[in-house]
Amino acid sequence: MTEQQLFELHANICQTLANPKRLEIITHLRDSEKTVSELTEAMQISQANLSQHLALMRQKGIVTARREGLNIYYRMSNPKIIKACDLMREVLLENLESGAVLVGTARP
Amino acid sequence: MTEQQLFELHANICQTLANPKRLEIITHLRDSEKTVSELTEAMQISQANLSQHLALMRQKGIVTARREGLNIYYRMSNPKIIKACDLMREVLLENLESGAVLVGTARP
DNA sequence: AATCTATATTCGAATATTAGAATATTCGAT
DNA sequence: ATCGAATATTCTAATATTCGAATATAGATT
Numbered sequence: 001m002t003e004q005q006l007f008e009l010h011a012n013i014c015q016t017l018a019n020p021k022r023l024e025i026i027t028h029l030r031d032s033e034k035t036v037s038e039l040t041e042a043m044q045i046s047q048a049n050l051s052q053h054l055a056l057m058r059q060k061g062i063v064t065a066r067r068e069g070l071n072i073y074y075r076m077s078n079p080k081i082i083k084a085c086d087l088m089r090e091v092l093l094e095n096l097e098s099g100a101v102l103v104g105t106a107r108p
Numbered sequence: 109m110t111e112q113q114l115f116e117l118h119a120n121i122c123q124t125l126a127n128p129k130r131l132e133i134i135t136h137l138r139d140s141e142k143t144v145s146e147l148t149e150a151m152q153i154s155q156a157n158l159s160q161h162l163a164l165m166r167q168k169g170i171v172t173a174r175r176e177g178l179n180i181y182y183r184m185s186n187p188k189i190i191k192a193c194d195l196m197r198e199v200l201l202e203n204l205e206s207g208a209v210l211v212g213t214a215r216p
Numbered sequence: 217a218a219t220c221t222a223t224a225t226t227c228g229a230a231t232a233t234t235a236g237a238a239t240a241t242t243c244g245a246t
Numbered sequence: 247a248t249c250g251a252a253t254a255t256t257c258t259a260a261t262a263t264t265c266g267a268a269t270a271t272a273g274a275t276t
């Protein structure tokens with residue numbers, strides 16, 4: 001495992017966090033596991049699209065799933081992810097307060 | 109500023125970290141500022157491409173730059189970014205040890 | 217076994233990102 | 247003012263991501 005490969009895997013994790021809906025999923029899973037239905041109801045997103053995001057997060061090891069009857073419960077697989085997100089959010093808020101311009105989703 | 113907008117800006121920060129070269133830049137800037145030349149020599153990357161990455165990181169508030177004569181020194185704008193990266197790296201290493209499959213840059 | 221409910225997968229078009237190539241800018245020295 | 251060194255920008259083709267639409271699967275219920 002070269003350092004370059006580690007950077008690539010690390011970038012993969014960041015990439016998985018780099019989506020507003022997935023970040024919202026993470027905040028919903030912050031304190032407790034949730035079913036897909038619960039998430040669908042809590043968010044403004046289609047069930048299919050939510051399932052796509054969850055599949056991606058599963059494959060990257062961000063969340064884990066367990067089935068219970070018809071429902072599938074998702075939870076964060078590692079609380080450090082939440083910590084990392086919190087830190088980035090702090091940075092964001094500090095930058096906003098200091099008047100930095102961070103708008104725009106397209107490449108600047 | 110709605111919660112949705114915050115998620116988008118947050119995703120923007122994650123997106124900016126979601127590239128192996130940019131993560132490598134961050135590790136090079138971990139302890140001290142560096143000039144573009146120093147970074148170009150330390151990494152396997154063209155000067156033009158490095159400059160592109162630095163511009164993106166500047167615009168997202170990840171790094172800041174100061175000129176001194178011909179050289180431009182870059183440094184991390186907020187140590188919390190480094191902390192967040194460290195946490196994600198820890199998660200990555202833990203996942204690797206537990207045998208998770210996280211390979212592949214393409215969409216899984 | 218037929219059916220219903222919850223969830224997942226596949227496909228495709230629109231959009232975004234990446235890195236190389238070429239070129240431009242900025243500053244210091246002569 | 248011109249030149250050279252350091253850095254930045256623009257353009258572009260290749261590649262990757264996103265989300266809706268349609269469809270598929272797994273388990274419960276009758």
